[in-house]
Amino acid sequence: MINIKRAGQLTNTAPDTIRYYEKIGIIAPIKRDKNGFRQFSERDLRRIKFMRHMRTAGLNISALLEYATLIQQGDQTRAARIALLTEQRDLLQQKVAVTQSAIEQLDYKIAHYDDHMSDAKHLI
Amino acid sequence: MINIKRAGQLTNTAPDTIRYYEKIGIIAPIKRDKNGFRQFSERDLRRIKFMRHMRTAGLNISALLEYATLIQQGDQTRAARIALLTEQRDLLQQKVAVTQSAIEQLDYKIAHYDDHMSDAKHLI
DNA sequence: ATATACCCTGGAGTGCACTTCAAGCCAAGC
DNA sequence: GCTTGGCTTGAAGTGCACTCCAGGGTATAT
Known part of the structure; x- marks a missing residue:
């Protein structure tokens, strides 16, 4: 059986974070x-792993909680789940765009850096 | 002259954040x-704008502070600045990669979502 | 002269997502 | 039988990046 320490290793997540x-x-x-220990x-x-992945990418807890709640409510929430996932994916795409443009500026x-000194318009 | 309110509008940054x-x-x-008011x-x-852009993309304050400090120290820190910018750009590229893979999973x-229900291996 | 609308400062408060802690339970080894 | 090691809980603490606030100053409009 998989205890919390092992689960943490397998998912790359601190046991405290899992709790x-x-x-x-x-x-x-x-x-x-029987002792109240978690069995994963x-x-x-x-x-x-999924929640970690989404958190790492930047989804916030409240969006993930909404999603988890929809799952718990069963199959009739399928449309709502897809809508939520789509919305979050779009947010991530915007994030990527912002980050790409920062990368370009960098x-x-x-x-x-050689050509000009820091009073050139494009430098700070 | 540009006061803090106008500077905030022009840079899309709250006056409190600028302070x-x-x-x-x-x-x-x-x-x-003469009254102690900021003149931008x-x-x-x-x-x-640069700092906001970098913050929005995910650079942390301490990296930006390091960079600002190097600038203040003058031209002999050029190599260090380039190293820092390169390092931060690489971090952003890693972030983009992680986010892209989250987008793919979403x-x-x-x-x-139609084909399987939530016990399929790729779903949660 | 009084109201309004800016600005200033230092310091406290906020929200998010953990992270650490204190106190305690249970099983195995010496 | 007592220590060791792993787990449990609720609650308090942490770090980051702001964000808000109290108390006060100054300039313009009525």
Whole structure:
């Protein structure tokens, strides 16, 4: 059986973070053994990995909680889930665009640091 | 002359944030009029815009402070500045990669929500 | 002269997402 | 039987980047 330490290794997530995710409800309650210790299933691990991945990418907890809540409410929320995922994907795409343009500005500065000094219009 | 309210509008930055940026040193001290009111130059505005842009993209304050400090130290820090900008650009590129992969996962889920239910391996 | 509308400062407060802590339970090894 | 190690909980603490506030100054309009 997979305990919380192992689950943390397998999902690259601190045990405290896993407990926190369960407590706030973005992952479903984990099964316990007779001592109250968490026993992780493969599905639990997939859920943790997914939430970590989305958090790392920049989704906030409240969006993930909404999603987790929709899942818990069953199949009739499918349309709402798709809408939420689509909205969040669009947000991530905007983020990528902003970051790309920052990368371009950095590249420009890196490439032109020789030519001008810092009073040139494009430099600070 | 450009006061802080106008500077905020022109740079899309709250006046409180501009004061904060000056206080912590990621922008140079702003010139004051006889009443102690800030008078922003075009260069000040460029600096604020740059810092906002970088912050929005995800650079942290400490990296920006390092950069601002190097600028203040003059031309002999050019190599260090380029190194810092390059390092930060690489970090942003990694961020973009992570975010892109999250977008792909979301796209996959959006596209396949009909086919399977949530016990499929790729869904949570 | 009084109201209005700016600005200033230092310091406290906020929101987010963890992260750490204190106190305690249970099982295995010496 | 007692220590060690892993787990449990609720609650408090942390770090980051702002954001707000109290108390006060100055200039313009009525």
